Amino acid sequence: MLLELEAIRDLTPETIDWLGDSAARALRSQMLSLPSNAPIPQQFAMRQQLANLELRLGNEGRAIELLQECQEVLDTRRMAIPPQVLSSIEVGLHFQRAVAYMRLGETQNCCQRNNADSCIVPIRGAAIHDHQQGSREALRSLAFVLENGPKNSEVWYRAIWLYNIAKMTVGEFPDGVPEHWRLPEETFQTTESFAEFSNVALDRGIATFSLAGGAIADDLDGDGWLDLMVSTMDTAGQTELYLGGGDGSFRRCTSEAKLVGLFGGLNLLHVDYDNDGFNDVLILRGGWFQGGGRHPNSLLHNNGDGTFTDVTFDAGLATRAPTQTAAWADCDNDGDLDLYIGNETTPQVAMASQLFRNEGDGTFTDVAESAGVLNDRFAKSVVWGDFNHDRWPDLFVSNLGQNNRLYQNGADGTFVDVASELNVNNPQRSFPAWFWDVNNDGHLDIFVSSYADDVAWLAAEHLGVLHDAERPKLYLGTGRDGFVEASERYGLSSPIAPMGCNFGDVDNDGYLDCYLGTGEPEYHNLMPNIMYHNQGGERFVDVTVPSRLGHLQKGHAVAFADFDQDGDLDIFEQLGGAFPGDRFYDALFDNPGFGNNWLKVRVVGTRTNRSGIGVRLHLVLETETGTRSIYRHVNSGGSFGANPFCQTIGIGSAKSVKEMAVYWPATDETQFIRDIPVNQQLDIVEN
Template sequence: MKDKTRFLLIVFLVYALPLFSAAAVQFVDVTEAAGIRFRHVNGAEGAFHIPETLGSGGAFFDADNDGYLDIYLVNSGYWNTSPSTKQVPNALYRNNRDGTFTDITATAKVGNRGNYGQGVASADYDNDGNVDLYVTNFGANVLYRNNGDETFTDVTKSAGVGDNGWSSSACFLDYNLDGHLDLFVVNYLVYSVDVPYPPCGENGIHTYCHPSLFEGAPDRLYRNNGDGTFADVSQEAGVGGIGGPFHGKGLGVVSADFNNDGAPDLYVANDDTRNDFFYNNGDGTFREISLLAGCAYSFNGVAQAGMGVATGDYNGDGWFDIFVTNLSYETNALYRNNGDGTFTDVIYEAHLGKESYLFVGFGTGLFDADNDGWLDIFIANGHILDNIEDTHDILTYRQPDQLFRNKGDGTFQEVSERAGAYFQNVAVSRGTLFGDYDNDGDIDMLVTQSNGPATLLRNDTETQNNYVSIKTVGVISNRDGIGTRITLTVDEHTQVREVNPASSYLSSHDPRCYFGLGPNATVDRLEVRWQSGVRQVFENLPANQEHTISEFSDTPEDALFKAVWIGEISTLRDMNINVNLKDAVGRTPLRIAAEKADIHTVMFLIENGADVNIADANGNTPLIFIINKTRNLEITKHFIAKGAAVNTQNRTGETALMYAAWRGYTDIVALLLENRADVNLKNGHGETALTLAESKGHSEIVKMLKASNEILRKQ
């Protein structure tokens, strides 16, 4: 019995060892040594304008393509019109590759002077190999195109993205999978500093008004036209716009493929109202399903003051979860992805509930702080009201930030007290940037303050754990590879990441994907799924280095899809391969050729055996897709002539006729009716082609559909 007890004790210690012997995470404030001299100015002078409470964000991004992350920090400014005081510039710091930075704002021409800055999104929107900047403001936003020589050009007007409202966060994503990064802009309130709003306060103390007193501003989705310009498609895509149904008072946004169907979805953290979850239908439109999905409210059904938002697979089940920071007395929210289209707020089960109850969270991130293979959580805290201590006994304006270590069992443990001197201080923290600025293999952070200095935190965790970082270079997909899903397996533990630099609060991050490997020296398997549908697999990758992966491999399948994407019919003629193969997101070569409106490739593929009725993962056949996306009458005629089924319904019940009627394509409606398209079919919302045409005011099409229906009734 004694020997058995000793054996059980040894077994317990062996299995407990990873938890108790984990390296203590350490972050060191290196702001001064690094040469960062940035200080945020909110312009507060007693007028209590609400924008003064939000602070600002920034971006870790490689401005000069030298392989090291540079830093862009957004400033706000003063409200008076004196040029000597109002001109508070943003700042661009070039990484000197020795742990220090140099301020190059003036020569780079990205100061954003005269604008009350809020946040920034960074990405290569024009696919020229240089990372650009989109700055959100209280007032007109600014798009800076990177010229590739450490200078930028303001192209806002020509690009058509100068939203003049009050924008908070923004993110670049390729929502329609055409290889060009689109832009989603989150807007907050309908508010003006020139309007004399009635004063707000508590117990006779004047303070900032609550956002519930103001109307929410609609978000915007700008589709990239591929020529340096964008089109506002907010309403037609179903995500907002003037007159749209969604006015959510948004502050944070993140894009990810939450249901693993290959198309990026959007999640918006809203203040004092339900959060928005825009599910990508795969046809250029979104559905808002936060209520159905269980991520609109807190675990007890309350709308919270959503500020920051982050996503990642914290429990290792292959599905992206969502973490949202909120106000004191609310707790933050951890929405666990159930893998069936729904989420569950498990903030208390994860041991993150009472720990956040008295704090006001803003910037946040799910990242592997100690390279043990599990995503940890950082929260930047600081109250909204600078006089909160005058009206509440236990709430404070300045608050400590928090760090939680993932225990690998679905729960977290707060390790703030052991994570370095920085966590013993209090501040009014706002935006948080995550990235490996010194390229040493662990994730560093930069935290901004409202009306205070930015702090650069170097990760100095002493650990024997290994890592790999993955940099993606798109060829057919967007050049940054944003939206690319990377799945890594090591020692039977699988981790999933997506390339997506925008999240947290008003901020953007290192676009490279970092994976902690624990003690393992090699990666067993790495799978890369590009938004083009290309899938690549690598085995036995060495640890402790950055691997750059370019889209496409040398397999016949990849060669087929690449030839279709770029329209190389001569290459296709030399292939002896099944032209009905599907890519990683369920598209056939024919569907891709239709998407590109490439009639010559379409005809070649059909002549060589392409099936015109194979549907993608969303149930869209090439016929449905060509009508919804490009309005190409010639290809539509060719599909029908080759046997395309005109009455096929996709996953949401839409038919080719419904799309044509809704979009007002009179010629295509006539063609479909000639080929016996059914006018009485209903989609998932109970709508017919007729009711859709009526809702859009397409009177000529309404007449055509009614006449066709009358003919059918008499037959």
């Protein structure tokens, strides 16, 4: 495996447009051989195109030089160009210049002088830029776009958004923004109250500087403390392991764990696939790279001694297909975990998704065709959940640009797609998804987000302008009958562009909240990541601003975990974009606490899979207002980022748990534990 990953790394400059520099090298060569009397439009176009490529590679200075040359070339022909055409060209050029200068400002300040407040909106204090040339020059060009560009156009809305952000970086928002360009106050202010989280990643030594990638938060060395593994889509980027000390501290143990040379991986999952008591790891590779993404995934067996061994080839999982999504479940209820991998089918790469049946001997067999779950579409998220309470896990597949799937498990090794029948096949521009119970009614709900991937939509939304961005969907489960769409009723109907995201109860009130890592590869799409607070299972409220969780950098894998063992969930976020010049530091947001009680529950299967995936928990509480139920379904959370399997369950002000029912799906049996004291961890072994 290591030799193949080295070869992929070495071929990347030529084979992967996202990461490689072959296009830039070719264009540089063409420009050197361009005669001085070449047509002016050709001179302009080549410089403008190369400026974009140089910026993607992180060469901001060279990109800015090329854009200045474009302006000089344009000036030589100014009188010969029709005014309307000239205006359109200059507006586009100034917007490109603004983006280049804003990226320069990010590099000089947020990257080279990174601190805990960097890039968190509203930008304030230590996050205000010391080196302001980038923002000042960007503001100059953005003003040109706003003054000369067509009002209410896509580029105009982009410029409005970036102008307000740039003013924030120099400490001049909101008063320094002309009223007719100023976004409404509520864009970056709120009347909602919420505790402030603080980014402690630098202090804890886990602020890995990389491109987009995955993250796992769980015990990976068997000492009982939560560890952290992170990956990156960079084919030269090392997968890293940080072992936790139980007090919020970490130490890097990549080499000791024998992970050196395991490059690349946009997403990570963990599970105990062989039921030996240790969490194994799956690295997913090739996502978004299309034909250049025929990379093998890696199944890392946990040896139980602090080291891992890549067993991908021996396990039969070495298919080379572009993917970033997979999920584990015991789909045949035989006591071991099976694996579904959602591959990305495009006109260039026809690669159906795969269902690998666990044979119980360390090997897997692809049974997707006979099971009826090939899904030859562009899969971006796959998640398991028993939506109809028949104890057989069903499969939801989010497909970008096509109908989503809900494969109902037939309990006989086959599945039927009931997405259209149950009206859960939207949104069409679909990305992350998960099963959860948002209202504690005992039925699994589905959240599946649209990918409204442009700040133009964000600006239009805040300005109250109608637009056609697709909205996310929240499908409330009704049990055996299906689902009811409730995104607008629950306050989840804003245009958002999440990639990595996850859920957990951050305030320990018993209701699941969610954090969305947003963004899109292009540099102009600087949008804050979003925190939604679940208010009593009836609606979600955006608490991004008061929580200080609105990081502007591209958000990828998210994990909710109590790293410092104080009873509340902290949030780890893997940050960084897709272009070589868009690396960033990961964030760890420390939860300040909300004063509520909690219970941690770790289930250990003996006949059910040892990880407990698919186990259902029903807690009954006695409160001052009467009896209350809380439901949890054991998994690692959302589709991009992995939470611990040990469930941290908030119980509000309750002083004890009257009863907890633990349902084991493989045996169809329920185990009861009664009169449980709060604020402790409970390990429950299957009878």
